[in-house]
Amino acid sequence: MIRFDNVTKLYPSQVRPAVDEVTLEIDKGEFVFLVGASGSGKSTLLRLMLREERPTGGSVHVLGKDLNRLSAWKVPALRRQMGTVFQDFRLLPNKSVFENVAFALEVIGKPRHTIAQVVPEVLELVGLAGKEGRRPDELSGGEQQRVAIARAFANRPLLLIADEPTGNLDPATSVGIMRLLDRINRTGTTVVMATHDAAIVDQMRKRVIELEGGHLVRDQSRGVYGYSR
Protein backbone atom coordinates (compact mmCIF):
# COMPACT_ATOMS: atom_id res chain seq x y z
CA MET A 1 0.00 0.00 0.00
CA ILE A 2 2.77 2.43 0.99
CA ARG A 3 6.49 1.83 0.61
CA PHE A 4 9.33 4.23 1.36
CA ASP A 5 12.78 3.20 0.15
CA ASN A 6 15.58 5.28 1.59
CA VAL A 7 13.50 8.39 1.29
CA THR A 8 15.14 11.74 2.02
CA LYS A 9 13.48 15.10 1.83
CA LEU A 10 15.60 18.21 2.04
CA TYR A 11 13.64 21.46 1.71
CA PRO A 12 15.44 23.93 -0.53
CA SER A 13 16.05 26.47 2.23
CA GLN A 14 17.19 23.95 4.85
CA VAL A 15 20.53 22.33 5.60
CA ARG A 16 19.20 19.33 7.54
CA PRO A 17 16.77 16.98 5.78
CA ALA A 18 13.22 16.97 7.22
CA VAL A 19 13.04 13.26 6.41
CA ASP A 20 16.31 11.36 6.38
CA GLU A 21 16.77 7.98 4.67
CA VAL A 22 13.47 6.53 5.83
CA THR A 23 12.52 3.03 4.75
CA LEU A 24 9.15 1.65 5.76
CA GLU A 25 6.23 -0.35 4.49
CA ILE A 26 2.58 -0.08 5.40
CA ASP A 27 0.16 -2.81 4.35
CA LYS A 28 -3.43 -2.66 3.35
CA GLY A 29 -5.82 -2.34 6.26
CA GLU A 30 -3.22 -1.24 8.80
CA PHE A 31 -3.68 1.54 11.35
CA VAL A 32 -0.41 3.36 11.87
CA PHE A 33 0.50 6.15 14.30
CA LEU A 34 3.29 8.47 13.34
CA VAL A 35 4.84 10.04 16.43
CA GLY A 36 7.81 12.24 17.20
CA ALA A 37 8.71 15.62 18.56
CA SER A 38 7.69 18.79 16.81
CA GLY A 39 9.76 19.25 13.67
CA SER A 40 10.73 15.58 13.51
CA GLY A 41 9.27 15.29 10.00
CA LYS A 42 5.84 13.72 10.48
CA SER A 43 3.92 16.14 8.30
CA THR A 44 6.64 16.02 5.67
CA LEU A 45 6.35 12.23 5.55
CA LEU A 46 2.58 12.52 5.05
CA ARG A 47 3.01 15.17 2.33
CA LEU A 48 5.40 12.82 0.55
CA MET A 49 2.65 10.17 0.55
CA LEU A 50 0.19 12.70 -0.88
CA ARG A 51 2.76 13.79 -3.45
CA GLU A 52 2.48 17.34 -2.19
CA GLU A 53 6.25 17.14 -1.87
CA ARG A 54 8.71 15.18 -3.96
CA PRO A 55 11.56 13.31 -2.26
CA THR A 56 15.09 14.54 -2.85
CA GLY A 57 16.31 10.96 -2.55
CA GLY A 58 14.85 7.46 -2.58
CA SER A 59 11.46 6.39 -3.85
CA VAL A 60 7.90 6.49 -2.56
CA HIS A 61 5.31 3.96 -3.69
CA VAL A 62 1.66 4.60 -2.84
CA LEU A 63 -1.21 2.38 -3.97
CA GLY A 64 1.09 0.62 -6.39
CA LYS A 65 2.34 3.82 -8.01
CA ASP A 66 5.93 5.03 -7.99
CA LEU A 67 5.35 8.68 -7.14
CA ASN A 68 8.67 9.69 -8.70
CA ARG A 69 7.51 8.38 -12.03
CA LEU A 70 3.86 9.41 -11.78
CA SER A 71 3.15 12.19 -14.24
CA ALA A 72 1.50 15.31 -12.88
CA TRP A 73 -1.83 14.79 -14.61
CA LYS A 74 -2.26 11.39 -12.94
CA VAL A 75 -1.88 12.82 -9.44
CA PRO A 76 -5.59 13.77 -9.10
CA ALA A 77 -6.63 10.18 -9.86
CA LEU A 78 -4.27 8.98 -7.12
CA ARG A 79 -5.59 11.50 -4.61
CA ARG A 80 -9.17 10.37 -5.25
CA GLN A 81 -8.19 7.10 -3.62
CA MET A 82 -6.80 8.88 -0.57
CA GLY A 83 -8.67 10.84 2.09
CA THR A 84 -7.00 13.58 4.10
CA VAL A 85 -7.81 15.11 7.46
CA PHE A 86 -5.97 17.94 9.19
CA GLN A 87 -5.74 19.56 12.55
CA ASP A 88 -7.46 22.72 11.27
CA PHE A 89 -10.44 20.89 9.63
CA ARG A 90 -10.20 22.97 6.41
CA LEU A 91 -13.94 23.33 5.92
CA LEU A 92 -15.52 25.97 3.69
CA PRO A 93 -17.12 28.45 6.12
CA ASN A 94 -19.92 29.59 3.81
CA LYS A 95 -21.10 26.11 2.91
CA SER A 96 -23.33 23.89 5.02
CA VAL A 97 -22.22 20.53 6.38
CA PHE A 98 -23.96 18.79 3.50
CA GLU A 99 -22.45 21.15 0.92
CA ASN A 100 -18.97 20.77 2.35
CA VAL A 101 -19.09 17.03 1.84
CA ALA A 102 -20.90 17.32 -1.48
CA PHE A 103 -18.28 19.78 -2.76
CA ALA A 104 -15.56 17.13 -2.57
CA LEU A 105 -17.65 14.84 -4.74
CA GLU A 106 -18.83 17.53 -7.15
CA VAL A 107 -15.32 18.65 -8.01
CA ILE A 108 -14.32 15.13 -8.98
CA GLY A 109 -17.31 14.89 -11.27
CA LYS A 110 -19.63 12.60 -9.31
CA PRO A 111 -23.17 12.65 -10.69
CA ARG A 112 -25.83 14.48 -8.73
CA HIS A 113 -27.84 11.40 -7.76
CA THR A 114 -24.75 9.67 -6.39
CA ILE A 115 -24.00 12.72 -4.27
CA ALA A 116 -27.56 12.87 -3.00
CA GLN A 117 -27.24 9.27 -1.87
CA VAL A 118 -23.66 9.17 -0.58
CA VAL A 119 -23.55 12.38 1.47
CA PRO A 120 -26.37 11.49 3.92
CA GLU A 121 -24.90 8.00 4.32
CA VAL A 122 -21.46 9.24 5.23
CA LEU A 123 -22.84 11.98 7.51
CA GLU A 124 -24.82 9.29 9.29
CA LEU A 125 -21.64 7.22 9.61
CA VAL A 126 -19.74 10.05 11.30
CA GLY A 127 -22.67 10.79 13.59
CA LEU A 128 -23.84 14.06 12.10
CA ALA A 129 -27.30 13.00 10.95
CA GLY A 130 -29.67 15.91 11.52
CA LYS A 131 -26.96 18.55 11.29
CA GLU A 132 -26.64 18.63 7.50
CA GLY A 133 -27.87 22.20 7.19
CA ARG A 134 -25.51 23.77 9.74
CA ARG A 135 -22.56 25.95 8.89
CA PRO A 136 -19.13 25.04 10.27
CA ASP A 137 -19.25 27.95 12.74
CA GLU A 138 -22.44 26.46 14.21
CA LEU A 139 -20.59 23.25 15.11
CA SER A 140 -18.21 22.26 17.89
CA GLY A 141 -14.61 21.46 17.03
CA GLY A 142 -15.27 17.75 17.28
CA GLU A 143 -18.26 18.02 14.97
CA GLN A 144 -16.25 20.07 12.49
CA GLN A 145 -13.61 17.36 12.45
CA ARG A 146 -16.34 14.81 11.82
CA VAL A 147 -17.42 16.79 8.79
CA ALA A 148 -13.83 16.78 7.57
CA ILE A 149 -13.65 13.02 8.09
CA ALA A 150 -16.95 12.56 6.27
CA ARG A 151 -15.56 14.57 3.36
CA ALA A 152 -12.35 12.53 3.36
CA PHE A 153 -14.26 9.26 3.47
CA ALA A 154 -17.13 10.12 1.11
CA ASN A 155 -15.34 8.74 -1.94
CA ARG A 156 -14.46 5.54 -0.04
CA PRO A 157 -10.69 5.99 -0.19
CA LEU A 158 -8.31 3.07 0.21
CA LEU A 159 -6.06 5.19 2.37
CA LEU A 160 -6.85 7.83 4.98
CA ILE A 161 -4.11 10.25 5.98
CA ALA A 162 -4.64 12.28 9.13
CA ASP A 163 -2.22 14.93 10.36
CA GLU A 164 -2.92 15.55 14.06
CA PRO A 165 -6.70 15.23 13.65
CA THR A 166 -7.21 15.60 17.40
CA GLY A 167 -4.69 18.40 17.83
CA ASN A 168 -7.37 21.01 18.43
CA LEU A 169 -9.76 18.88 20.46
CA ASP A 170 -10.17 18.08 24.14
CA PRO A 171 -9.47 14.51 25.32
CA ALA A 172 -13.11 13.39 25.48
CA THR A 173 -13.87 14.66 21.99
CA SER A 174 -10.63 13.15 20.74
CA VAL A 175 -11.74 9.73 21.92
CA GLY A 176 -14.88 10.08 19.81
CA ILE A 177 -12.83 10.99 16.76
CA MET A 178 -10.51 8.02 17.35
CA ARG A 179 -13.48 5.66 17.58
CA LEU A 180 -14.63 6.99 14.25
CA LEU A 181 -11.22 6.53 12.65
CA ASP A 182 -11.09 3.04 14.08
CA ARG A 183 -14.45 2.25 12.53
CA ILE A 184 -13.26 3.56 9.20
CA ASN A 185 -10.16 1.41 9.54
CA ARG A 186 -12.35 -1.64 10.18
CA THR A 187 -14.04 -1.12 6.81
CA GLY A 188 -10.65 -1.96 5.28
CA THR A 189 -9.32 1.55 4.86
CA THR A 190 -5.67 1.97 5.73
CA VAL A 191 -5.18 4.82 8.22
CA VAL A 192 -1.95 6.72 8.78
CA MET A 193 -2.17 9.30 11.54
CA ALA A 194 0.44 11.72 12.85
CA THR A 195 -0.16 12.69 16.45
CA HIS A 196 1.26 14.13 19.64
CA ASP A 197 -1.49 12.59 21.72
CA ALA A 198 0.18 10.02 23.99
CA ALA A 199 -3.01 8.90 25.68
CA ILE A 200 -4.63 7.98 22.40
CA VAL A 201 -1.63 6.08 21.11
CA ASP A 202 -1.27 4.17 24.35
CA GLN A 203 -4.93 3.31 24.44
CA MET A 204 -5.28 2.13 20.84
CA ARG A 205 -2.26 -0.17 20.80
CA LYS A 206 -1.69 0.07 17.09
CA ARG A 207 1.49 0.11 15.09
CA VAL A 208 3.69 3.10 16.03
CA ILE A 209 6.37 4.64 13.85
CA GLU A 210 8.55 7.19 15.58
CA LEU A 211 10.63 9.84 13.90
CA GLU A 212 13.46 11.80 15.44
CA GLY A 213 15.12 14.56 13.46
CA GLY A 214 13.87 12.99 10.26
CA HIS A 215 15.17 9.51 11.08
CA LEU A 216 12.95 6.52 11.69
CA VAL A 217 13.94 5.46 15.20
CA ARG A 218 11.17 3.04 16.11
CA ASP A 219 8.66 0.88 14.28
CA GLN A 220 6.63 -1.19 16.69
CA SER A 221 3.44 -3.11 16.24
CA ARG A 222 0.93 -2.61 19.04
CA GLY A 223 3.19 0.13 20.40
CA VAL A 224 2.90 2.98 22.86
CA TYR A 225 3.62 6.67 22.46
CA GLY A 226 7.13 6.64 23.97
CA TYR A 227 9.40 4.60 26.22
CA SER A 228 10.54 7.42 28.42
CA ARG A 229 7.47 8.49 30.31
Add this chain to the structure above:
Amino acid sequence: MRSTVVLTEVRNGLRRNLGLTVAVILTVLVAGVLGGLSFLLHEQVNVMKSYWYDKVEISVYLCGTDSVAPSCLGPNGTAQAVTDAQRRQIKADLLSLPQVKEVYYESKADAYKHFEEQFKGSPIAASAPPDSLPESFRVKLKDPKTFAAVTGAFTGRSGVEEVQDERQLLDKLFSALNGIQRGGLIIAALMVVSALLLIANTIRVAAFTRRRETGIMRLVGASNLSIQLPFLLESVVAAMLGALLAGGLLAALKAFLIDGILAPSFQFTPFFGWDSLWKAGALVLIASMLIAASASMVTLRRYLRI
Protein backbone atom coordinates in the same frame (compact mmCIF):
# COMPACT_ATOMS: atom_id res chain seq x y z
CA MET B 1 -16.87 18.55 -12.92
CA ARG B 2 -20.44 19.05 -14.04
CA SER B 3 -21.10 22.11 -16.16
CA THR B 4 -23.71 23.51 -13.76
CA VAL B 5 -21.14 23.35 -10.97
CA VAL B 6 -18.63 25.17 -13.16
CA LEU B 7 -21.16 27.83 -14.07
CA THR B 8 -22.09 28.42 -10.45
CA GLU B 9 -18.42 28.79 -9.60
CA VAL B 10 -17.92 31.26 -12.45
CA ARG B 11 -20.89 33.37 -11.40
CA ASN B 12 -19.83 33.38 -7.74
CA GLY B 13 -16.29 34.25 -8.72
CA LEU B 14 -17.36 37.17 -10.89
CA ARG B 15 -19.57 38.50 -8.13
CA ARG B 16 -16.96 38.08 -5.41
CA ASN B 17 -14.42 40.03 -7.44
CA LEU B 18 -16.88 42.58 -8.75
CA GLY B 19 -14.57 45.60 -8.64
CA LEU B 20 -11.78 43.92 -10.54
CA THR B 21 -14.22 42.32 -12.95
CA VAL B 22 -15.62 45.74 -13.82
CA ALA B 23 -12.07 47.05 -14.28
CA VAL B 24 -11.30 44.22 -16.70
CA ILE B 25 -14.54 44.85 -18.59
CA LEU B 26 -13.78 48.58 -18.92
CA THR B 27 -10.19 48.07 -19.99
CA VAL B 28 -11.20 45.56 -22.62
CA LEU B 29 -13.95 47.97 -23.67
CA VAL B 30 -11.50 50.83 -24.24
CA ALA B 31 -8.94 48.59 -25.95
CA GLY B 32 -11.70 47.11 -28.10
CA VAL B 33 -13.10 50.49 -29.14
CA LEU B 34 -9.63 51.78 -30.06
CA GLY B 35 -8.67 48.61 -31.89
CA GLY B 36 -12.04 48.52 -33.64
CA LEU B 37 -11.78 52.18 -34.62
CA SER B 38 -8.38 51.72 -36.20
CA PHE B 39 -9.65 48.70 -38.08
CA LEU B 40 -12.64 50.72 -39.31
CA LEU B 41 -10.39 53.62 -40.33
CA HIS B 42 -8.35 51.15 -42.33
CA GLU B 43 -11.54 49.93 -43.99
CA GLN B 44 -12.57 53.53 -44.65
CA VAL B 45 -9.27 54.29 -46.40
CA ASN B 46 -9.74 51.17 -48.53
CA VAL B 47 -13.29 52.15 -49.46
CA MET B 48 -12.17 55.65 -50.40
CA LYS B 49 -9.20 54.32 -52.34
CA SER B 50 -11.25 52.02 -54.49
CA TYR B 51 -13.85 54.74 -55.03
CA TRP B 52 -11.52 57.62 -55.82
CA TYR B 53 -8.76 55.79 -57.63
CA ASP B 54 -11.28 54.88 -60.33
CA LYS B 55 -12.14 58.52 -60.77
CA VAL B 56 -8.77 60.18 -60.61
CA GLU B 57 -7.16 61.48 -63.74
CA ILE B 58 -3.82 62.71 -64.82
CA SER B 59 -3.84 66.31 -66.04
CA VAL B 60 -1.31 67.25 -68.69
CA TYR B 61 -1.26 71.06 -68.62
CA LEU B 62 -0.16 72.71 -71.84
CA CYS B 63 1.95 75.80 -72.15
CA GLY B 64 0.39 79.24 -72.32
CA THR B 65 1.98 82.63 -72.87
CA ASP B 66 2.25 83.20 -69.15
CA SER B 67 3.85 79.83 -68.33
CA VAL B 68 7.13 79.81 -66.44
CA ALA B 69 8.14 76.15 -66.77
CA PRO B 70 11.46 75.69 -68.67
CA SER B 71 9.73 73.43 -71.21
CA CYS B 72 7.54 76.35 -72.27
CA LEU B 73 10.34 78.84 -72.93
CA GLY B 74 11.26 79.57 -76.51
CA PRO B 75 14.81 80.19 -77.78
CA ASN B 76 14.64 83.85 -76.79
CA GLY B 77 13.71 82.97 -73.21
CA THR B 78 10.08 84.05 -73.33
CA ALA B 79 7.17 81.75 -72.80
CA GLN B 80 5.58 80.31 -75.93
CA ALA B 81 2.10 78.86 -76.06
CA VAL B 82 1.69 75.32 -77.27
CA THR B 83 1.34 75.07 -81.06
CA ASP B 84 -1.39 73.20 -82.86
CA ALA B 85 1.13 70.67 -84.14
CA GLN B 86 2.48 70.06 -80.63
CA ARG B 87 -1.01 69.68 -79.25
CA ARG B 88 -1.93 67.11 -81.90
CA GLN B 89 1.28 65.20 -81.38
CA ILE B 90 0.86 65.12 -77.57
CA LYS B 91 -2.65 63.78 -77.92
CA ALA B 92 -1.55 61.13 -80.39
CA ASP B 93 1.31 60.09 -78.15
CA LEU B 94 -0.97 59.90 -75.12
CA LEU B 95 -3.39 57.68 -76.98
CA SER B 96 -0.59 55.41 -78.11
CA LEU B 97 0.39 54.55 -74.54
CA PRO B 98 -0.98 51.11 -73.60
CA GLN B 99 -1.83 52.22 -70.04
CA VAL B 100 -4.15 54.97 -71.20
CA LYS B 101 -7.86 54.34 -71.37
CA GLU B 102 -9.25 57.68 -72.43
CA VAL B 103 -8.03 61.18 -73.24
CA TYR B 104 -10.10 64.28 -73.53
CA TYR B 105 -9.22 67.87 -74.08
CA GLU B 106 -10.12 70.80 -71.82
CA SER B 107 -9.71 74.17 -73.46
CA LYS B 108 -9.02 77.43 -71.65
CA ALA B 109 -12.69 78.26 -72.00
CA ASP B 110 -13.79 74.89 -70.57
CA ALA B 111 -11.36 75.28 -67.69
CA TYR B 112 -12.76 78.73 -66.93
CA LYS B 113 -16.30 77.42 -67.05
CA HIS B 114 -15.49 74.59 -64.57
CA PHE B 115 -13.65 77.06 -62.40
CA GLU B 116 -16.61 79.41 -62.35
CA GLU B 117 -18.97 76.56 -61.49
CA GLN B 118 -16.77 75.44 -58.65
CA PHE B 119 -16.40 78.88 -57.08
CA LYS B 120 -19.79 80.31 -57.92
CA GLY B 121 -20.65 83.33 -55.81
CA SER B 122 -17.14 83.61 -54.47
CA PRO B 123 -15.00 86.70 -55.22
CA ILE B 124 -12.28 84.39 -56.55
CA ALA B 125 -14.40 83.64 -59.61
CA ALA B 126 -14.66 87.29 -60.52
CA SER B 127 -10.99 87.93 -59.96
CA ALA B 128 -9.63 85.44 -62.51
CA PRO B 129 -9.43 86.64 -66.11
CA PRO B 130 -11.04 84.16 -68.54
CA ASP B 131 -7.83 83.12 -70.28
CA SER B 132 -5.64 82.82 -67.20
CA LEU B 133 -6.32 79.10 -66.78
CA PRO B 134 -4.20 76.62 -68.77
CA GLU B 135 -5.60 74.25 -71.36
CA SER B 136 -4.99 70.57 -70.65
CA PHE B 137 -5.47 66.96 -71.60
CA ARG B 138 -7.30 64.87 -69.02
CA VAL B 139 -6.07 61.30 -69.07
CA LYS B 140 -7.85 58.30 -67.59
CA LEU B 141 -5.74 55.22 -66.99
CA LYS B 142 -6.75 51.58 -67.20
CA ASP B 143 -4.95 50.99 -63.89
CA PRO B 144 -4.41 54.15 -61.81
CA LYS B 145 -1.24 52.65 -60.34
CA THR B 146 0.59 52.99 -63.65
CA PHE B 147 0.59 56.78 -63.62
CA ALA B 148 4.41 56.89 -63.56
CA ALA B 149 4.53 55.85 -67.22
CA VAL B 150 2.58 58.95 -68.22
CA THR B 151 4.26 61.43 -65.90
CA GLY B 152 7.66 60.10 -66.92
CA ALA B 153 6.97 60.35 -70.66
CA PHE B 154 5.43 63.83 -70.69
CA THR B 155 7.05 65.83 -67.90
CA GLY B 156 9.48 68.33 -69.41
CA ARG B 157 8.34 67.78 -72.98
CA SER B 158 8.13 71.00 -74.95
CA GLY B 159 4.59 72.32 -75.05
CA VAL B 160 3.79 70.60 -71.73
CA GLU B 161 3.88 72.85 -68.70
CA GLU B 162 3.20 70.29 -66.01
CA VAL B 163 1.88 66.79 -65.52
CA GLN B 164 -0.21 66.49 -62.39
CA ASP B 165 -1.43 63.24 -60.91
CA GLU B 166 -4.50 63.65 -58.71
CA ARG B 167 -3.65 60.38 -57.11
CA GLN B 168 -0.71 62.00 -55.39
CA LEU B 169 -3.05 64.42 -53.68
CA LEU B 170 -5.26 61.57 -52.52
CA ASP B 171 -2.26 59.63 -51.32
CA LYS B 172 -1.32 62.51 -49.07
CA LEU B 173 -4.79 62.33 -47.50
CA PHE B 174 -4.64 58.57 -47.21
CA SER B 175 -1.24 58.55 -45.61
CA ALA B 176 -2.50 61.07 -43.07
CA LEU B 177 -5.46 58.76 -42.33
CA ASN B 178 -3.11 55.79 -42.12
CA GLY B 179 -1.00 57.71 -39.63
CA ILE B 180 -4.04 58.27 -37.45
CA GLN B 181 -4.91 54.59 -37.78
CA ARG B 182 -1.42 53.55 -36.72
CA GLY B 183 -1.58 55.89 -33.74
CA GLY B 184 -4.91 54.30 -32.77
CA LEU B 185 -3.37 50.85 -33.06
CA ILE B 186 -0.45 51.81 -30.83
CA ILE B 187 -2.77 53.15 -28.13
CA ALA B 188 -4.93 50.06 -28.50
CA ALA B 189 -1.83 47.90 -28.06
CA LEU B 190 -0.96 49.77 -24.86
CA MET B 191 -4.50 49.17 -23.65
CA VAL B 192 -4.10 45.49 -24.47
CA VAL B 193 -0.98 45.39 -22.33
CA SER B 194 -2.84 46.97 -19.44
CA ALA B 195 -5.73 44.55 -19.97
CA LEU B 196 -3.26 41.66 -19.82
CA LEU B 197 -1.72 42.91 -16.58
CA LEU B 198 -5.11 43.61 -15.10
CA ILE B 199 -6.41 40.14 -15.95
CA ALA B 200 -3.28 38.56 -14.52
CA ASN B 201 -3.71 40.55 -11.35
CA THR B 202 -7.41 39.77 -11.11
CA ILE B 203 -6.67 36.07 -11.35
CA ARG B 204 -3.96 36.36 -8.74
CA VAL B 205 -6.39 38.00 -6.35
CA ALA B 206 -9.12 35.48 -7.18
CA ALA B 207 -6.71 32.56 -6.67
CA PHE B 208 -5.77 34.03 -3.31
CA THR B 209 -9.32 34.64 -2.11
CA ARG B 210 -10.27 31.12 -3.13
CA ARG B 211 -7.17 29.32 -1.88
CA ARG B 212 -9.28 27.36 0.61
CA GLU B 213 -11.52 25.97 -2.12
CA THR B 214 -8.69 25.22 -4.50
CA GLY B 215 -6.65 23.66 -1.69
CA ILE B 216 -9.52 21.29 -0.90
CA MET B 217 -10.06 20.56 -4.57
CA ARG B 218 -6.42 19.59 -4.92
CA LEU B 219 -6.56 17.32 -1.90
CA VAL B 220 -9.68 15.45 -2.96
CA GLY B 221 -8.23 14.92 -6.42
CA ALA B 222 -10.01 17.41 -8.64
CA SER B 223 -8.34 17.59 -12.03
CA ASN B 224 -6.23 20.59 -12.97
CA LEU B 225 -8.79 21.50 -15.57
CA SER B 226 -11.69 21.66 -13.15
CA ILE B 227 -9.62 23.71 -10.70
CA GLN B 228 -8.46 26.19 -13.33
CA LEU B 229 -11.47 26.31 -15.63
CA PRO B 230 -13.65 28.57 -13.43
CA PHE B 231 -10.84 31.15 -13.22
CA LEU B 232 -10.21 30.95 -16.95
CA LEU B 233 -13.90 31.24 -17.80
CA GLU B 234 -14.31 34.19 -15.46
CA SER B 235 -11.69 36.26 -17.23
CA VAL B 236 -12.88 35.15 -20.66
CA VAL B 237 -16.47 36.07 -19.75
CA ALA B 238 -15.35 39.48 -18.43
CA ALA B 239 -13.34 40.10 -21.60
CA MET B 240 -16.30 38.98 -23.69
CA LEU B 241 -18.59 41.46 -21.93
CA GLY B 242 -16.06 44.25 -22.54
CA ALA B 243 -15.75 43.28 -26.20
CA LEU B 244 -19.52 43.15 -26.67
CA LEU B 245 -19.86 46.61 -25.16
CA ALA B 246 -17.07 47.85 -27.44
CA GLY B 247 -18.88 46.34 -30.42
CA GLY B 248 -22.08 48.07 -29.31
CA LEU B 249 -20.30 51.42 -29.11
CA LEU B 250 -18.79 50.94 -32.57
CA ALA B 251 -22.21 50.03 -33.97
CA ALA B 252 -23.71 53.13 -32.37
CA LEU B 253 -20.93 55.20 -33.94
CA LYS B 254 -21.71 53.72 -37.34
CA ALA B 255 -25.46 54.19 -36.97
CA PHE B 256 -25.54 57.69 -35.51
CA LEU B 257 -22.35 59.46 -36.52
CA ILE B 258 -21.67 57.95 -39.94
CA ASP B 259 -25.05 56.86 -41.29
CA GLY B 260 -26.92 59.59 -39.44
CA ILE B 261 -24.72 62.66 -39.79
CA LEU B 262 -21.64 62.23 -41.99
CA ALA B 263 -23.06 60.25 -44.91
CA PRO B 264 -25.94 62.69 -45.63
CA SER B 265 -23.66 65.71 -45.50
CA PHE B 266 -20.77 64.22 -47.52
CA GLN B 267 -22.66 62.62 -50.35
CA PHE B 268 -19.65 62.34 -52.64
CA THR B 269 -17.62 60.44 -50.07
CA PRO B 270 -18.23 56.73 -49.67
CA PHE B 271 -18.21 55.30 -46.14
CA PHE B 272 -17.46 51.79 -44.88
CA GLY B 273 -20.51 49.55 -44.63
CA TRP B 274 -22.01 47.33 -41.95
CA ASP B 275 -20.00 44.34 -43.20
CA SER B 276 -16.84 46.16 -42.03
CA LEU B 277 -18.50 46.79 -38.70
CA TRP B 278 -19.34 43.10 -38.24
CA LYS B 279 -15.76 42.24 -39.11
CA ALA B 280 -14.46 44.77 -36.58
CA GLY B 281 -16.81 43.39 -33.91
CA ALA B 282 -15.81 39.79 -34.55
CA LEU B 283 -12.14 40.75 -34.54
CA VAL B 284 -12.42 42.58 -31.23
CA LEU B 285 -14.43 39.73 -29.67
CA ILE B 286 -12.07 36.97 -30.75
CA ALA B 287 -8.93 38.94 -29.93
CA SER B 288 -10.07 39.90 -26.44
CA MET B 289 -11.19 36.37 -25.57
CA LEU B 290 -7.90 34.95 -26.80
CA ILE B 291 -5.96 37.57 -24.87
CA ALA B 292 -7.94 36.90 -21.70
CA ALA B 293 -7.51 33.14 -22.06
CA SER B 294 -3.77 33.33 -22.60
CA ALA B 295 -3.25 35.82 -19.77
CA SER B 296 -5.25 33.52 -17.49
CA MET B 297 -3.38 30.39 -18.45
CA VAL B 298 0.01 31.97 -17.84
CA THR B 299 -1.11 33.35 -14.48
CA LEU B 300 -2.86 30.16 -13.37
CA ARG B 301 0.26 28.19 -14.11
CA ARG B 302 2.06 30.37 -11.58
CA TYR B 303 -0.52 30.83 -8.88
CA LEU B 304 -2.46 27.57 -8.88
CA ARG B 305 0.31 25.02 -8.66
CA ILE B 306 -1.03 21.53 -8.51
